[in-house]
Amino acid sequence: MKVLYFAWLRERVGTGEEELSPPAGITTVAALIDWLSARSAGHARAFEQREVIRAAVNQDFAGPDDPVKPGDEVAFFPPVTGGRR
């Protein structure tokens, strides 16, 4: 599974991309966040404000209960701030 981080999540994790093999029990976005949070202090800090974090699975916006599986591209990022008023 390819996991991508953008903006301040990338800075806190310390990398923009990781190739990972989560255990078989990790089948949702929320479970993946739990698992990732335990990987390092940086990951924990990246995911500490979970309510503001957005996710995409295979480049489509996804919610906490949406499924993830081996081979997916899963991205985590803050709310988007393109072209501001």
Added chain:
Amino acid sequence: MIRVQAGDFDIGAEIAALTNRKTHIGGVVTFTGLVRDFAGDAAVATMTLEHYPGMTERMLADIEAEANRRWPLDASLIVHRHGPLEPGDNIVLVITASAHRQAAFEAAEFLVDWLKTKAPFWKREAGPGGDRWVDAKAVDDAAAARWHK
């Protein structure tokens, strides 16, 4: 058409290319977003736009396709820049063209509102007070929500 690029764009050249030989077009609307030199009370010296390559193009194409479903457009274009930008620089260009002006005006406004909430871009502003990531604005969500049917 959609494009994501680091370099600047030439609005006149883009309009000319988009409308070339499409003589049934009666109106062209353009919106250009620029980097401002302020954000609230803070001065902004430079701004860096990070994006999600791949998903950005998909989201822009989806938004454009939705505008074409809702309005009878003869041509449309979204160009979005990324990377380091300075106050006064172009950020985003939206062009809509239709036989009649109303469709072009409405579709352009729709596209700009949706870009702000759907396109995966993140702004980092640098000024005298240091660097900071820009928070999403509730006002942008409200503007986009106007278009829910």
